[in-house]
Amino acid sequence: MTLAECARLGWEELDVIIVTGDAYVDHPAFGAAVIGRVLVGAGYRTGIIAQPDWRDPSAFMVLGRPRLFFGVTAGNLDSMVCHYTAQRKLRHDDAFTPGGRAGKRPDRACVIYAQMLRRCFKGVRIVLGGIEASLRRLPHYDYWSDTVRNSVLLDAKADALVYGMGERGVLELARGLAAGKEIEELADTRGVVTTTREIRVRDAVLLPPFEKVREAGAFFEYDHLVRSRYEEQVLYMPHGGRYLRHNPPAAPFTTEELDAIYALPFARRPHPSYKERIPAYEQIKDSMVSHRGCFGGCHFCALAMHQGKTIQSRSEASLVAEAERMAADEGFSGVITDVGGPTANMYGMRCRRGMSMRCGRRSCLFPERCAYLVSDHTAHLRVLEALKKVPGVRKVFVASGVRHDLALEDDWYIRELAEKYVGGQLKLAPEHTQPVPLKLMGKPGIEVYEEFVERFTEYSRRAGKKQRVVPYILVGHPGTTLNDAIELARYLKRRNLKVDQVQEFTPTPMTVSTCMYFTGRDYETGARIHVPKGREVRLQKALVQWYKGENRKYVIEALRRAGREELMKEFG
Numbered sequence: 001m002t003l004a005e006c007a008r009l010g011w012e013e014l015d016v017i018i019v020t021g022d023a024y025v026d027h028p029a030f031g032a033a034v035i036g037r038v039l040v041g042a043g044y045r046t047g048i049i050a051q052p053d054w055r056d057p058s059a060f061m062v063l064g065r066p067r068l069f070f071g072v073t074a075g076n077l078d079s080m081v082c083h084y085t086a087q088r089k090l091r092h093d094d095a096f097t098p099g100g101r102a103g104k105r106p107d108r109a110c111v112i113y114a115q116m117l118r119r120c121f122k123g124v125r126i127v128l129g130g131i132e133a134s135l136r137r138l139p140h141y142d143y144w145s146d147t148v149r150n151s152v153l154l155d156a157k158a159d160a161l162v163y164g165m166g167e168r169g170v171l172e173l174a175r176g177l178a179a180g181k182e183i184e185e186l187a188d189t190r191g192v193v194t195t196t197r198e199i200r201v202r203d204a205v206l207l208p209p210f211e212k213v214r215e216a217g218a219f220f221e222y223d224h225l226v227r228s229r230y231e232e233q234v235l236y237m238p239h240g241g242r243y244l245r246h247n248p249p250a251a252p253f254t255t256e257e258l259d260a261i262y263a264l265p266f267a268r269r270p271h272p273s274y275k276e277r278i279p280a281y282e283q284i285k286d287s288m289v290s291h292r293g294c295f296g297g298c299h300f301c302a303l304a305m306h307q308g309k310t311i312q313s314r315s316e317a318s319l320v321a322e323a324e325r326m327a328a329d330e331g332f333s334g335v336i337t338d339v340g341g342p343t344a345n346m347y348g349m350r351c352r353r354g355m356s357m358r359c360g361r362r363s364c365l366f367p368e369r370c371a372y373l374v375s376d377h378t379a380h381l382r383v384l385e386a387l388k389k390v391p392g393v394r395k396v397f398v399a400s401g402v403r404h405d406l407a408l409e410d411d412w413y414i415r416e417l418a419e420k421y422v423g424g425q426l427k428l429a430p431e432h433t434q435p436v437p438l439k440l441m442g443k444p445g446i447e448v449y450e451e452f453v454e455r456f457t458e459y460s461r462r463a464g465k466k467q468r469v470v471p472y473i474l475v476g477h478p479g480t481t482l483n484d485a486i487e488l489a490r491y492l493k494r495r496n497l498k499v500d501q502v503q504e505f506t507p508t509p510m511t512v513s514t515c516m517y518f519t520g521r522d523y524e525t526g527a528r529i530h531v532p533k534g535r536e537v538r539l540q541k542a543l544v545q546w547y548k549g550e551n552r553k554y555v556i557e558a559l560r561r562a563g564r565e566e567l568m569k570e571f572g
Contacts, residue, residue, distance in 0.1 A: 021105035022075035073130030086504035114156035191250030297363025327392030340400030348379030476537035
């Protein structure tokens with residue numbers, strides 16, 4: 001992070017400098033740290049400028065000019081999601097900043113950082129990456145401006161954009177540039193988006209121009225076209241006399257490749273220059289990433305467009321070795337707080353047709369389970385058991401998401417979870433109770449959730465443990481009416497479930513649900529659907545949290561709006 005640190009390593013010049021909107025935490029849960037470690041492991045001298053003051057040019061010049069390129073990322077979160085609530089109100093904290101303070105990164109950080117670098121270093125190469133760039137790599141609906149915005153690559157005037165889990169793309173660009181090539185000569189790199197003057201691929205897909213996808217009707221068709229073709233074909237979009245070129249995603253990692261990444265010498269702690277705690281680090285410092293990818297296909301989630309559907313799992317030996325390194329740290333509490341990934345119980349699962357196969361299904365579980373899915377939970381349980389046996393490890397928990405419909409296929413898994421790997425409460429995401437919202441979310445019916453809860457509760461009782469399942473609820477999703485929210489609230493009230501974790505739907509780039517929000521159409525059928533906005537979303541949330549005194553007036557308003565005054569007494 002400083003020239004003095006470079007000097008101690010004998011580095012007179014840096015090959016790559018990463019500019020990030022997060023504080024620098026050298027932990028494998030932080031994207032900038034992973035990319036930095038991979039680059040250094042491949043022999044590239046790499047520096048990090050963390051949370052520079054975007055109003056001060058000198059903050060971007062502290063490490064000089066890189067030999068190959070600047071890598072720019074907004075951090076582990078999209079900067080707009082980081083800054084604003086679903087009601088577009090300013091957040092007052094930032095978990096990825098020392099002290100949790102807000103205001104250390106700009107709105108649309110990728111664009112602002114890239115513009116400042118252009119101002120400071122004429123002609124320098126700039127490569128975008130991270131979640132913000134990945135999900136804004138093509139024209140997309142932007143909730144905060146309520147418009148369809150262009151690719152962030154064009155807005156930032158960067159040279160290339162690496163999307164997804166970017167290790168392969170970043171390394172290929174670094175190797176090519178180090179060999180004397182230019183970005184244009186590396187334009188066929190998978191997982192990379194660039195601009196070009198001509199179409200050079202025979203079977204490419206020509207997308208409509210940006211100007212033509214800015215209206216809801218055209219955007220609906222465009223989104224379907226992108227989603228159905230991007231995995232296999234090169235996409236070209238004409239814009240301003242040039243073309244935006246979007247290559248298919250990089251190949252998934254093998255177990256051996258993933259093990260090699262997580263074996264890199266992460267310090268597993270923030271840079272020593274920080275004097276205050278970093279909340280996001282405190283939450284994940286004793287957790288472990290067991291795999292990448294998710295085949296759940298929830299419509300409000302963009303994970304498949306970023307990490308992909310293919311599950312890429314680390315080996316048991318790799319995870320045990322990491323646990324041994326954690327246990328050797330004098331600050332380790334003896335508790336591994338989480339072993340998982342986007343969905344914990346997908347570890348080790350695969351498609352019978354092989355990792356390289358692509359298919360048109362967005363979910364392997366919804367609306368029905370795919371016959372090609374190999375969904376054995378044995379590997380996950382075996383890893384958890386092995387980690388428990390590591391000297392210095394007292395407990396191992398599964399705290400990241402568990403897909404309950406998948407878990408129902410294996411009663412042994414539910415029993416083991418209840419008896420050994422849950423610390424008092426298990427968080428699950430039924431999201432809603434009503435059939436129409438659940439279908440539009442791509443989630444199973446509430447009866448599936450109820451069956452899991454029944455089994456988990458019974459196994460907890462037999463083990464002599466008082467444990468409960470805490471449901472995550474999502475309100476305001478496209479297709480959800482006030483009557484749906486009322487029935488959800490009645491369901492929770494009858495069961496005395498006072499849920500604190502209620503999320504208001506936020507239309508984030510590149511999700512199916514965001515397309516439905518913008519276009520007002522069911523993604524599968526094209527039929528018109530109700531899209532709650534503004535105050536109605538506030539009323540839906542108040543219904544779900546009816547037990548809070550400050551919500552009473554909103555509950556009354558919601559019941560009156562829906563013509564359900566007969567329920568006034570039921571809600572007290």
